[in-house]
Amino acid sequence: MPNAERIGVTMKIYAAKDYNDLSRKAANIISAQILLKPNAVLGLATGSTPVGAYKQLIKWHEQGDLDFSRILSVNLDEYKGLAGEHDQSYRYFMNHNLFDHVNIHKENTNVPGGLSEDPEAECRRYDQVIKDLGGIDLQLLGIGGNGHIGFNEPCEVFEKGTHVVTLTEETRQSNARFFQSIDEVPTHALTMGIGSIMGAKKILLLASGAGKAQAVYDSCFGPVTPHVPASVLQLHSDVVVIADQDALALVKEKAGLFVESWEGMIYDN
Numbered sequence: 001m002p003n004a005e006r007i008g009v010t011m012k013i014y015a016a017k018d019y020n021d022l023s024r025k026a027a028n029i030i031s032a033q034i035l036l037k038p039n040a041v042l043g044l045a046t047g048s049t050p051v052g053a054y055k056q057l058i059k060w061h062e063q064g065d066l067d068f069s070r071i072l073s074v075n076l077d078e079y080k081g082l083a084g085e086h087d088q089s090y091r092y093f094m095n096h097n098l099f100d101h102v103n104i105h106k107e108n109t110n111v112p113g114g115l116s117e118d119p120e121a122e123c124r125r126y127d128q129v130i131k132d133l134g135g136i137d138l139q140l141l142g143i144g145g146n147g148h149i150g151f152n153e154p155c156e157v158f159e160k161g162t163h164v165v166t167l168t169e170e171t172r173q174s175n176a177r178f179f180q181s182i183d184e185v186p187t188h189a190l191t192m193g194i195g196s197i198m199g200a201k202k203i204l205l206l207a208s209g210a211g212k213a214q215a216v217y218d219s220c221f222g223p224v225t226p227h228v229p230a231s232v233l234q235l236h237s238d239v240v241v242i243a244d245q246d247a248l249a250l251v252k253e254k255a256g257l258f259v260e261s262w263e264g265m266i267y268d269n
Helices: 019-036 051-062 090-097 119-132 169-178 194-198 210-221 229-235 249-254
Strands: 011-016 041-044 072-075 077-079 138-141 163-166 188-191 202-207 239-244 264-268
Touching: 011 019, 019 041, 019 051, 019 138, 019 202, 019 239, 051 090, 072 090, 072 119, 077 090, 119 163, 119 188, 194 229, 202 210, 202 229, 210 229, 210 239, 210 249
Parallel strands: 011 239, 041 072, 041 138, 138 202, 202 239
Antiparallel strands: 011 264, 077 188, 163 188
16 A cells, blocks of 8 residues: 555545646645635745746736735745756745746745855745745746755755755756756755655645656655655644546556546646
């Protein structure tokens, strides 16, 4: 049976028929958090996977259904050495893909400072920001092909707090599509630690594409190990995974989860 089957642990896996369906399902969960708690602290993610969900949230805001005026946010990570104005920084990404299009107050949004002269001090400051906000209500995550969440790369131990990480070659190659060349991809980043992520009241993990299939299976049903950082989510009390057909291919094959339709819950421990 899956390792996620532990007392007090709840992991739900929802199958989406395609990326658009995944994005709508994710946006529904995020919007529900905003409606239930208008001053919620949202932990936000970057990369290509959450963009569709952000577009749906913007649409609902423009229709008058969502109010971000009291929302607070903390982002998972930022490249070391990139200014917020750099078009590949995660501050720029969040402004371009969400913040500039809703009524959130920019002073209520937080992204690690990539240009800090003292990165270690910046990491400590960021942890204090999260603490001062009272922790995270809903943490949105993507997942790397190697199982990383945020920029918590496979390693020997789970890093608890925000820290500076050396990006693996696999991660740099994966992100090279956003830069002119691999040489422009930063080698280091500041990332929220596993402890801060696990401290969130609810976690929403999104995965799309065949390249994430092994990571999704290992994270949900493999052993809990820092060599697959997302596997630690098996120990959280409230995790929702939304993935498309390709990303769930190995879950369906190896975990023995058979479904008539790729639209709905396929696993609830």
